[in-house]
Amino acid sequence: MSSAEQKEADAPRRGRPRQYDPETALARATKSFWRQGFSGTSFDALAASTRMSKPSLYGAFGDKRDWYLAAMDRYAERSRVEMEAALARPVSLAKGLQRVYDLALASYFSDAKTPLGCFLIGTAASEAARDADVRERLGAGLAAFNAAFETRLRAARDAGELTRGADPALLAEMASAVLFSIALRARAGHARASLRAFSRKAVALLCAS
Amino acid sequence: MSSAEQKEADAPRRGRPRQYDPETALARATKSFWRQGFSGTSFDALAASTRMSKPSLYGAFGDKRDWYLAAMDRYAERSRVEMEAALARPVSLAKGLQRVYDLALASYFSDAKTPLGCFLIGTAASEAARDADVRERLGAGLAAFNAAFETRLRAARDAGELTRGADPALLAEMASAVLFSIALRARAGHARASLRAFSRKAVALLCAS
DNA sequence: CGCGTTTTGTACGATATGGGACATAAATAC
DNA sequence: GTATTTATGTCCCATATCGTACAAAACGCG
Numbered sequence: 258m259s260s261a262e263q264k265e266a267d268a269p270r271r272g273r274p275r276q277y278d279p280e281t282a283l284a285r286a287t288k289s290f291w292r293q294g295f296s297g298t299s300f301d302a303l304a305a306s307t308r309m310s311k312p313s314l315y316g317a318f319g320d321k322r323d324w325y326l327a328a329m330d331r332y333a334e335r336s337r338v339e340m341e342a343a344l345a346r347p348v349s350l351a352k353g354l355q356r357v358y359d360l361a362l363a364s365y366f367s368d369a370k371t372p373l374g375c376f377l378i379g380t381a382a383s384e385a386a387r388d389a390d391v392r393e394r395l396g397a398g399l400a401a402f403n404a405a406f407e408t409r410l411r412a413a414r415d416a417g418e419l420t421r422g423a424d425p426a427l428l429a430e431m432a433s434a435v436l437f438s439i440a441l442r443a444r445a446g447h448a449r450a451s452l453r454a455f456s457r458k459a460v461a462l463l464c465a466s
Numbered sequence: 467m468s469s470a471e472q473k474e475a476d477a478p479r480r481g482r483p484r485q486y487d488p489e490t491a492l493a494r495a496t497k498s499f500w501r502q503g504f505s506g507t508s509f510d511a512l513a514a515s516t517r518m519s520k521p522s523l524y525g526a527f528g529d530k531r532d533w534y535l536a537a538m539d540r541y542a543e544r545s546r547v548e549m550e551a552a553l554a555r556p557v558s559l560a561k562g563l564q565r566v567y568d569l570a571l572a573s574y575f576s577d578a579k580t581p582l583g584c585f586l587i588g589t590a591a592s593e594a595a596r597d598a599d600v601r602e603r604l605g606a607g608l609a610a611f612n613a614a615f616e617t618r619l620r621a622a623r624d625a626g627e628l629t630r631g632a633d634p635a636l637l638a639e640m641a642s643a644v645l646f647s648i649a650l651r652a653r654a655g656h657a658r659a660s661l662r663a664f665s666r667k668a669v670a671l672l673c674a675s
Numbered sequence: 676c677g678c679g680t681t682t683t684g685t686a687c688g689a690t691a692t693g694g695g696a697c698a699t700a701a702a703t704a705c
Numbered sequence: 706g707t708a709t710t711t712a713t714g715t716c717c718c719a720t721a722t723c724g725t726a727c728a729a730a731a732c733g734c735g
Contacts, residue, residue: 272711273701294592296505300693310714311694321693371595378650383503383592385653386580396654427667430647431640434668437650438643441587444594445605458636459643481681482731509723519684520724530723676735683730692721700713705706 279317282307287328291373294380295325295391326390332376333398340405350413351464354406354432358456361436365443374444378437399433406432423466435459488526491516496537500582503589504534504600535599541585542607549614559622560673563615563641567665570645574652583653587646608642615641632675644668 289298289306300321304311318324343356365374373379377398385392407429413419419428439452498507498515509530513520527533552565574583582588586607594601616638622628628637648661 270711271703271709273703273713275712277712292595294503294505294595296503297592297596299691301691310712312696313713315694316712371601373595374591379591379595382583382588382650382653383506385655386501386503386582386588387506392580392653392655396651396656399651399654399656424667427664427671430664431644431668431671434643434647435640437647438639441591441646441650442605442608444591444601445608446594446601447605447608455636455639458633459640462636462640479681480679480733482683484682508721510721519682521726522683524724525682678734680734681730681732683728685727685729687726688724690722690724692719694718694720696717697715698713699715700711702709702711704709 275313275317277307277309277313277317282309282317283324283327283331286324287332287376290325290328290380291376292368292371295321295384322388325384326394329377329381329391329394329398333394333401336377336398337401337405340402344405344409346409346412350409350418351460353409354460354463355456358436358439358460359453361439362443362449362453362456365440366449372443372446372449374442375437375440378440379444399437402436403429403433419464419466428463428466432459432463435463484522484526486516486518486522486526491518491526492533492536492540495533496541496585499534499537499589500585501577501580504530504593531597534593535603538586538590538600538603538607542603542610545586545607546610546614549611553614553618555618555621559618559627560669562618563669563672564665567645567648567669568662570648571652571658571662571665574649575658581652581655581658583651584646584649587649588653608646611645612638612642628673628675637672637675641668641672644672 285306285308286303289302293302298321300311300314303321303324304314307314309317314324318327339360340357343360344353346353348356361375366372377395381391381395381398385395407425410419410423410425410428410432414421414423414425419425435456439456442452443449494515494517495512498511501507502511507530509520509523512530512533513523516523518526523533527536548569549566552569553562555562557565570584575581586604590600590604590607594604616634619628619632619634619637619641623630623632623634628634644665648665651661652658
């Protein structure tokens with residue numbers, strides 16, 4: 258590995274050092290987009306939430322759309338990693354699925370004021386129709402969630418956790434559908450307790466195959 | 467019924483007659499919102515798509531938000547009616563469910579340019595977080611879809627189309643989840659054929675109980 | 676036909692928005 | 706120290722956006 262590959266180590270760059278941390282700035286921007294959507298979040302609002310000036314915003318990730326795409330990438334990647342960790346064996350299939358749904362619920366209801374649901378589903382869907390890049394990222398994100406389910410379900414079938422005739426691809430799509438439904442209904446104002454109850458019954462149904 | 471209750475009959479009102487038809491105007495406005503979302507649709511764009519002047523827009527349904535809420539109501543009501551008709555007996559449960567999903571797919575891919583998915587899921591979700599009226603309407607709309615499924619599933623169990631131990635409430639939530647997943651993934655760019663294939667396998671799974 | 680009533684078209688105004696120009700500040704390289 | 710490089714803060718602009726004021730137009734009524 259060449260010394261140029263050091264990532265986190267602050268290779269002391271020339272010029273005035275930046276006063277913001279890109280990661281926390283992106284996290285704050287994500288929260289703004291999450292609450293108000295892409296079109297509903299002004300560039301000034303972004304500057305306020307990140308506590309950065311507009312020129313700094315441009316220097317960091319680019320214009321408003323660039324920030325949004327970066328927020329999508331960050332959210333999708335973190336969610337995927339979190340999902341795979343929750344599903345990882347030797348935890349049983351049922352327990353793993355329930356952990357995914359519980360983590361999702363914790364995230365969807367993490368805002369004190371209003372349930373926000375899933376960032377991708379709640380905010381990217383409306384932009385997807387007119388922005389091909391958003392559409393691609395949204396499609397890829399949903400597909401990644403599904404792939405995580407399918408990988409685990411395939412392993413479950415091979416390990417005998419499911420019957421030999423179970424269809425991992427179909428079950429994965431059903432598990433994804435349950436996740437998407439919970440994400441959507443959370444943002445639509447449905448009670449957390451009823452969503453949690455649904456997830457429990459759905460897990461039982463999925464694992465009965 | 468008093469003579470004041472005549473609805474469609476054009477009781478010749480005083481003053482200059484309006485040049486637009488509220489129903490078609492609302493349909494056109496819905497299409498604009500569907501493509502670009504609420505925040506992404508300007509009031510001028512609404513005037514262009516409806517071919518009405520802004521003062522006429524205000525006179526018809528009110529401001530932009532009022533138009534959007536009216537569009538939501540119209541869409542939810544029409545969808546609910548369409549769903550119930552598709553599920554109505556004596557058509558079998560499996561056939562009824564498949565009809566619902568096929569009608570949904572036809573609607574979601576009705577736009578020539580880009581797949582738009584479900585109007586409620588695709589556009590209302592992003593506004594739901596900051597607008598309580600939108601959130602309530604979205605939640606009620608999703609619940610109405612679920613209720614249509616549940617009513618039919620309950621009848622199916624009582625008629626012996628499902629096993630005696632089947633749980634209509636859970637199956638309805640699963641059927642809803644499948645619908646929502648298709649709506650979302652259509653807008654996310656997933657291929658219509660794969661969504662259709664998913665719906666077929668999901669129907670078989672749901673009816674196997 | 677005038678009269679009130681309602682709709683329509685044009686034009687306008689206050690504000691918000693996305694984006695950038697510019698000079699200044701803070702670091703490194705020489 | 707001086708030059709160079711990079712980030713910051715303030716100010717500004719062109720445009721878009723929402724909403725409205727106003728007068729002209731098109732109808733029923735007496």
